[in-house]
Amino acid sequence: MGVCHRHNLPAGRSDAEARFGIRVSLPPGDPFRRLLGDDWQAEHWFADRASRDAALRDMAARHRYSRIGDEPRLIFEPIER
DSSP, X not given: OOOSOGGGSOTTTBOTTOOEEEEEEOOTTOTTHHHXXXXXXXXXXXXXXXXXXXXXXXXXXXXXXXXXXXXXXXXEEEEEO
């Protein structure tokens, strides 16, 4: 599944030359797998480890505007090429 509004991604996350990345996926048994498919994943790439690690902390943090009880179940995995 593609990104509908690519302008919502921070700059630098789709750089083909970047070495440090974050793989986003869904845990086994997650209901969204029925919508996105069992093999769905997304990758975001960064030029350096520090940028990747800062983005990873931000992505894994609780969303500021989530309702009480909302718990996203995405898996964030640091990767390198």
